[in-house]
Amino acid sequence: xxxSLTQNSNLPYAKYMQLATARADGRPAARTVVFRGFLxxxxxxxxxxxxxxxxxxxxxxxxxxxxxxxxxxxxEQFRLSGTAHIVALDHPHQQLLAARQQAWAAMSDAGRxxxxxxxxxxxxxxxxxxxxxxxxxxxxxxxxxxxCLGVIHVHEVDHVDLFAxxxxxFTSSQEQHEEQESSSSSRTWAVENVNP
Amino acid sequence: xxxSLTQNSNLPYAKYMQLATARADGRPAARTVVFRGFLxxxxxxxxxxxxxxxxxxxxxxxxxxxxxxxxxxxxEQFRLSGTAHIVALDHPHQQLLAARQQAWAAMSDAGRxxxxxxxxxxxxxxxxxxxxxxxxxxxxxxxxxxxCLGVIHVHEVDHVDLFAxxxxxFTSSQEQHEEQESSSSSRTWAVENVNP
Numbered sequence: 001x002x003x004s005l006t007q008n009s010n011l012p013y014a015k016y017m018q019l020a021t022a023r024a025d026g027r028p029a030a031r032t033v034v035f036r037g038f039l040x041x042x043x044x045x046x047x048x049x050x051x052x053x054x055x056x057x058x059x060x061x062x063x064x065x066x067x068x069x070x071x072x073x074x075x076e077q078f079r080l081s082g083t084a085h086i087v088a089l090d091h092p093h094q095q096l097l098a099a100r101q102q103a104w105a106a107m108s109d110a111g112r113x114x115x116x117x118x119x120x121x122x123x124x125x126x127x128x129x130x131x132x133x134x135x136x137x138x139x140x141x142x143x144x145x146x147x148c149l150g151v152i153h154v155h156e157v158d159h160v161d162l163f164a165x166x167x168x169x170f171t172s173s174q175e176q177h178e179e180q181e182s183s184s185s186s187r188t189w190a191v192e193n194v195n196p
Numbered sequence: 197x198x199x200s201l202t203q204n205s206n207l208p209y210a211k212y213m214q215l216a217t218a219r220a221d222g223r224p225a226a227r228t229v230v231f232r233g234f235l236x237x238x239x240x241x242x243x244x245x246x247x248x249x250x251x252x253x254x255x256x257x258x259x260x261x262x263x264x265x266x267x268x269x270x271x272e273q274f275r276l277s278g279t280a281h282i283v284a285l286d287h288p289h290q291q292l293l294a295a296r297q298q299a300w301a302a303m304s305d306a307g308r309x310x311x312x313x314x315x316x317x318x319x320x321x322x323x324x325x326x327x328x329x330x331x332x333x334x335x336x337x338x339x340x341x342x343x344c345l346g347v348i349h350v351h352e353v354d355h356v357d358l359f360a361x362x363x364x365x366f367t368s369s370q371e372q373h374e375e376q377e378s379s380s381s382s383r384t385w386a387v388e389n390v391n392p
Binding site: 027122 | 207209212214215216217218222223224225226227228258260261262263264266268273275277310313314315316317318319320324328361363365388389390391392
C-alpha cells in the first residue's frame, strides 16, 4: 500500500478512500474519507471525523467496515475489511488520545474550522451562515470536542491489479486480538492468489 | 450528475463509482464498479457484473445499496442510496434483457473476455493460466451467460460540493414504486439544503 501511495502521489485525491459501514437497519452506507496515515508504526489506518457525523453512531452499533480504495495511476484496487472505532475526547487510552491530538495538529486551517460548524446533515439555516466563517482554531491548542480520530483494524485485504490482471487476498492471523491497541503488536499475513 | 460527468470527463476514471452492499452476516462490503450509463432515459444507474461475483448473491439477500461517487475535478461527492437488482440471462422482463444485451455490445474486447475467465475469487491455478488468454467473444453475438446488468434505483441523493461548502439531500417521492421498470415513469424529487 505504501508503494501504491507513492506511485499515486501526483494525485492529491489518491488519499481519498471510501469507507463502507452498516446502518442500524442493515442497509449499507458509504462515504469518502481522507486517509490520515497509519497509527504510529502499526498497520491500522486512520481517518478523522466529526463526533456528530452519522458514521460515528453507525460504528458504535456495528464496528465492521470495508474500505474501498482505488488508485488511478497504478490501476489498483484495495478492499480492506475489518473493524473501526472512534477515538473521541473522552477515550480511556492515553496513546490513542495522543494520536488524536497529533491528527488535529496536522489538519489544515480549513479542516480544523469545520469541526466548529453547525451540526452536519441538519437543515441549513440562513441565520447560521456566519457560523461557517469562524476563524480556524489554533493548531497548538487542544483538539476541539467534536474532533475524533477513526482507527481501522484491517483483517483482510483484497488487492486487484488491473494492469497485470492479478488479484491476491491477504488475511491477518490476529483478527481475535483486535482490541489490542499496542502499536508494537506484530501480525502475520497469509496470502492467496485468486482469480481476478 | 450529468453536469458533473461532463465536467470530469477529462478523467476516464471519473466513471468509477464505489458500490456498497451488506453481506449476509450484516458486515458492509464495498468495491469499485464502472458507471455504464442510465437505463434508457430513466434515472436508474447501471453497471455490469459477473454472475459468479459475490455482490450478486449479496444483492439477492439484501438489495439495499449505497453508491459513493467522488468527482476529483469538481470536488463533488454524490452518495446515492437505494436498491439494486441484477438482470441475468433468465430475467423475465424483455426490456431489461434488451438493456443487458445493449450493455454487452458496448463493452470493450478486454471487458467481454473477463466473463469467460475462471471463477472470480477462487484460488488461481497454474494450469488455468491459458484460460485468461481466451479471445474476446463477438460483440454482435448474444451476451455470455455470466454477464449481468446491474440496475440501481436511487431513492436518496446526498450531494456535497467541497468547493462551495454546500450540501443538499434529494429524496425521491416514489420509493414505493421501485419494482416499476418502466423507463417513462416520472419521479419528483424533494430537495433540502443541509449543513456540510
